[in-house]
Amino acid sequence: MAEEGARAGTGSLSGQVALVTGASTGIGRHLVEALAARGMAVAGLARGEERLRTAMDEVAAATGARTLAVPADVTVRGSVEAAVEGVVAELGQIDLLINNAGLIDAREVPLWEADPDQWWDVVSSHLRGGFLLSRAVIPWMVLRNRGRVVNIASGSGVRARPEYSAYSVAKTGLMRMTEALATALEGSEVRAFDVSPGVVDTPMTRSMAMWEGFEDWTPPERVVELVVAIAEGELDAWSGRFLRAGADDLEAVRGIVPGDSARQLRLRPYGDDDPVA
Numbered sequence: 001m002a003e004e005g006a007r008a009g010t011g012s013l014s015g016q017v018a019l020v021t022g023a024s025t026g027i028g029r030h031l032v033e034a035l036a037a038r039g040m041a042v043a044g045l046a047r048g049e050e051r052l053r054t055a056m057d058e059v060a061a062a063t064g065a066r067t068l069a070v071p072a073d074v075t076v077r078g079s080v081e082a083a084v085e086g087v088v089a090e091l092g093q094i095d096l097l098i099n100n101a102g103l104i105d106a107r108e109v110p111l112w113e114a115d116p117d118q119w120w121d122v123v124s125s126h127l128r129g130g131f132l133l134s135r136a137v138i139p140w141m142v143l144r145n146r147g148r149v150v151n152i153a154s155g156s157g158v159r160a161r162p163e164y165s166a167y168s169v170a171k172t173g174l175m176r177m178t179e180a181l182a183t184a185l186e187g188s189e190v191r192a193f194d195v196s197p198g199v200v201d202t203p204m205t206r207s208m209a210m211w212e213g214f215e216d217w218t219p220p221e222r223v224v225e226l227v228v229a230i231a232e233g234e235l236d237a238w239s240g241r242f243l244r245a246g247a248d249d250l251e252a253v254r255g256i257v258p259g260d261s262a263r264q265l266r267l268r269p270y271g272d273d274d275p276v277a
């Protein structure tokens with residue numbers, strides 16, 4: 001859906017390039033539209049070519065921005081590398097990478113009842129996908145000493161969900177990847193962030209039995225405003241850390257410089273005398 005009256009903007013993001021994975025529907029589709037409306041040239045990546053092309057064409061028509069559909073599977077190295085090369089050739093160097101593509105456990109069952117291939121596909125879609133995209137894009141960001149990576153995280157990354165074990169494992173791993181990236185990038189102008197979207201009404205959440213009858217959806221605008229603030233460099237102090245749409249007030253987090261291990265995965269000590277605390 002087009003943002004109200006949105007045409008490609010003239011703000012600080014104008015002329016920059018974004019690559020959004022999982023762009024054909026759900027949160028990815030909202031992000032593509034919002035970034036295009038702010039004047040970014042936006043490449044969208046997903047496996048299903050027709051739905052992706054339609055989405056990217058619709059966004060171009062609604063916003064006047066340049067968009068590009070790059071059909072690819074985030075878990076296939078050659079496919080990811082070709083997609084990134086295509087984006088750079090068509091739109092230029094990437095300023096913003098959003099690792100958003102991913103799957104959810106097909107059935108709400110404990111992990112010993114899960115289908116082994118589907119379980120691994122879920123983990124792979126988030127982890128191998130985020131890794132391959134980061135590996136293909138970040139070296140160029142480092143060379144230019146500019147760029148931001150947003151990994152779309154989840155509350156399931158900070159607490160195990162027994163019926164979504166693959167998803168929990170994947171999102172925890174993705175958060176650790178963000179922290180490892182941000183730490184490795186310290187001293188440069190390249191940053192990496194985790195953004196958890198809350199509970200947004202999408203094909204994924206509609207497929208999940210646990211959200212049946214749920215109505216208190218997080219407005220996609222809450223996800224968009226956090227990602228836009230990151231893209232504009234307003235939340236650089238949060239690099240390597242977790243932000244949560246719908247819970248974090250943008251005005252408040254803008255003014256916070258998180259220290260120590262705030263909003264990072266940590267082992268909780270059992271008490272003051274815990275020898276591994």
Ligand SMILES: NC(=O)c1ccc[n+]([C@@H]2O[C@H](COP(=O)([O-])OP(=O)(O)OC[C@H]3O[C@@H](n4cnc5c(N)ncnc54)[C@H](OP(=O)(O)O)[C@@H]3O)[C@@H](O)[C@H]2O)c1
Nearest residue numbers: 022024026027046047048073074101102199200202203204
């Ligand atoms: N919705 C929520 O409330 C919520 C909450 C927490 C976290 N998240 C996270 O937010 C992200 C987006 O969620 P969503 O609800 O918008 O999901 P969605 O509606 O299921 O959309 C997923 C997107 O990812 C693409 N995709 C899936 N596997 C892929 C692969 N291997 N390679 C390339 N593209 C792939 C899909 O297109 P194709 O199938 O055509 O490839 C689609 O465009 C996910 O990482 C999800 O875990 C969502």
